[in-house]
Amino acid sequence: MTAAAPRRTRLDQRMIVDALLELARTEPGVRPTFKRLGEALGVDATAMYRHFRNKDELTRAALDRLAEMAVTHALAAEGSWRERLEAYLARAAELSLEYPSVAIEGAVVDPVGPGDVSADELILGLLSEAGLGGDALIRAYAAVSGFAVSQNAALAHEVLRNGAAASDGSTPGSVRSDQWIFLGTRSFVSIERPCSRSTASRCTARESPRSSIRLSALCDFPASKLERSVGVAQSRAEVCRVSAESAENDAGVDATVELLREMIREACVNEGTETSGQEIRNVRVLQRFLADVPVEMHVLEAAPGRASLIARVRGTDPTAPALGLLGHIDVVPVDPDGWTRNPFGGDLIDDEVWGRGAVDMLYLTAAFATVLREVALAPEKPRGDLVLLAVADEEAGGDYGLKWLLQQYPDIVEVSEVLTESGGMRMGSHVAIGVAEKGSAGRLLTVQGKPGHASIPYGARSAVFAVGEILQQLSQAVPAAELGELWDAFVTARIDDADLAERLRDPVRLDTAIAHLGGIAGYAYAVSRVTISPTVLRAGSAHNVIPGSGSVQLDIRTLPGTSDDDVDDLLRAVLGPLADETQITHLRGWDATASSTETPLFAALERAVEAVAGAPVVPIMAAGGSDARFFREIGVPAYGFGLLGPAWSYERYREGVHGHNERIDLTSISLSLAALRRIVAERIGAAA
DSSP: OOOOOOOOOOOOHHHHHHHHHHHHHHOTTSOOOHHHHHHHHTSOGGGGGGTOSSHHHHHHHHHHHHHHHHHHHHHHOOSOHHHHHHHHHHHHHHHHHHSHHHHGGGGTSOOOSHHHHHHHHHHHHHHHHTTOOHHHHHHHHHHHHHHHHHHHHHHHHHHHHHSSSSTTSOOOOOOOGGGEEEETTTEEEEEOOSOOSSSGGGSOOOOOTTOSSOOTHHHHSOHHHHHHHHHHHHHHHHHHHIIIIIHHHOHHHHHHHHHHHHHHHTOOBOOSSTTSOOTHHHHHHHHHHTTTSOOEEEEEESSTTOEEEEEEEOOSOTTSOEEEEEEEOOBOOOOGGGOSSOTTSOOEETTEEESTTIIIIIHHHHHHHHHHHHHHHSSSOOSSEEEEEEESOGGGTSTTTHHHHHHHOTTTTOOSEEEESSOOOEETTEEEEEEEEOEEEEEEEEEEOBOEETTOOTTOBOHHHHHHHHHHHHHHOOOOOOOOTTHHHHHHHHOOOHHHHHHHTOTTTHHHHHTTSGGGHHHHHHHTSOEEEEEEEEEOSSTTEEOSEEEEEEEEEEOTTOOHHHHHHHHHHHHGGGGGGEEEEEEEEEOOEEOOSOSHHHHHHHHHHHHHHSOOEEEEEESSOOTHHHHHHTTOOEEEOOOOOTTOBHHHHHHHTTSTTOEEEHHHHHHHHHHHHHHHHHHHOOOO
């Protein structure tokens, strides 16, 4: 009798994290890859991608596990709030030395999960127990978190560099409690920064008299990563602050949220027809919002009800920039059956505003209007103009919106730089800012057959079969990758697996690598080449007539530099022998557009995001289109702006745009508003 083979345990996320931590403990000098994890677990490396979309996601889960372990230790400790806090920090330091290749990533990757939440609750709870509250509590939280992240990553760095638990050979036991300054037990003041120079390697090694751990690693670890870790903590403190206090106390946030809810309720649904949209309703909402504000307002209608609002605050310096805040006020249709709430109710539930257009892009339009109002009411006038461009018809191409406005009223909509939608989502530890978008080159492919009565098909030649042959050719076509200047920045920001990143940078190996990207694969495929999507088929009009002609409508999205001739040549190559029998007709289209990242406005964007979120930006290309192209076409730089919360990956953003149950959280509104205020102040604020 043959013995049965042992039953294989089903792979899950916890097993993968366990394997990662074991490798980090036993092989501290090696950064585990999915391939190495697969070997350790006895599975193919591709199995990892069924549970984690990329290495960042796995690292976050592992960091969350370490946080959970440190919290468990602290909760079991006894003593004062200070002793329990030190127990948490000491255990976190020990875990960093035990699992260095995971802990070092804490400087650039934010953990996400229940362990991280528990750590936040523990720190905030202990500091509250010490008597702190309000802004003092938030500052203390930011300092403790920033110190912990910096310390843990630096200690891990020392292990990876020297292969020892500590540079003096000692066993980790306590952490530098003198890193923070207390006045008595009730007043937390600040954290001592580990290095104040531009490069940390210039610092002198120091050792705390109360610690057996030498912290020279803090001075050898790259300064940029230390500063990043402190920024992360400050960003998370800001998230706590806006969630817990600003949404209640910040009049600007309140005003933005209420304005957003009102605009959602107007249901300005754009179905692509001249009479749909009726954006005049949202124009009236904005007029009421700005009624008592000293701004110049113009209401301009391209067709009955298809209205746009242009509101301008005049600056004092004609040589200063004129900053345009471009927001559309129309929304796409909904399928009510797919929603769990009224898509036009504007409900505020659990700190989220629900409704069609909440993400795309009424929250930003509302934030734009709020900042315009604040600037108009400020005691000092701005140096430059600030212009709200609340436009119709973006969702259907702009014929009744910005395109028409630029043709008919160029003086009224004149600006020198623009902020608009398609930015703010998270790409790894970076915040994405849209600097380019693909073009459109719609085509209609028409083929002929021989009609006849459907009851006698012999001798007829149905155009349906010809259309099918075209579809077969299109389904097998994979346009060649063309990696532009933004591609490397995307890979650097989003992909931390070195082997996968190398393959993604190689046009020959790119397509096999994309399959391992999980939820971001669709975006990566789209921005790396011209794409061809059949969208509308037509053939025949009666069930008993063999059609004599048929057509396929194609949505083709192009890269910068792609011409109409390039598109037609590509189609002929794809169609092969069918090309001679196929008529190619040009439909509506436009060129891909881009704005330079070497402009004062982009620099202001970088500084604002870094200040508010503690994160660098990554310039990206949008796969779809927006009204930004109209300004770029006339030489005005335009950028996709926003600052969404830490959980807003690009994938989540794409799901929210035009999807069921669209909603935006108050934290994202608050962060976007905070960053926008900084940009506006820098670009057109009152003279010093």
